[in-house]
Amino acid sequence: MRMLHTMLRVGNLDRSIDFYTTVLGMKLLRRNDYPDGKFTLAFVGYGDESTHTVLELTHNWDTESYDLGTGYGHIALEVEDAYAACEAVKQKGGTVTREAGPMKHGKTVIAFVADPDGYKIEFIQKKEQAGARD
Structure with a gap:
């Protein structure tokens, strides 16, 4: 087994992609829209998904923000x-x-x-x- 990715739900996908790529230096690896489901997935990371664990940014088109909850760490x-x-x-x-x-x-x-x-x-x-x- 190998860890593939961690997923975060984000309110503004472009703003989040900009943060992870510009501020933290990750690369946008892929971005796919799913119009029937009204969501977009973007994968960012420091290397190719075949060899690195990456971050999946999930943007549900009808949701602008989320409660982070008390169980999430970092x-x-x-x-x-x-x-x-x-x-x-x-x-x-x-x-x-x-x-x-x-x-x-x-x-x-x-x-x-x-x-x-x-x-x-x-x-x-x-x-x-x-x-x-x-």
């Missing part, structure tokens, strides 16, 4: 430098919700940003710069 991305990644997000108009720094009760450097729908993305700094992972 998407985690490994970054070379969490401090620089946060600065890059801010420079591109993104929102940093937790500045880079060591995690509570540990040494790993992390940060959190939010996408346009409020989904959290955690940046985890690579082990070489963060020290031993906890």
Whole structure:
């Protein structure tokens, strides 16, 4: 078995594609409209779906927003430098919700940003710069 993708429901597909591609540097891998079902699926990621886990953005045409709920956590991305990644997000108009720094009760450097729908993305700094992972 292999993990293929994680799906997020988004209120404005173009805005979300722009965030994941422009702010986080992913590529739009494919986008398909399903007029009979009144929805569009867009897949974004850092590599081809045949070898990488990707993110599926689902846009139901008649829904502008969703409640995030209390069970959802976050998407985690490994970054070379969490401090620089946060600065890059801010420079591109993104929102940093937790500045880079060591995690509570540990040494790993992390940060959190939010996408346009409020989904959290955690940046985890690579082990070489963060020290031993906890």
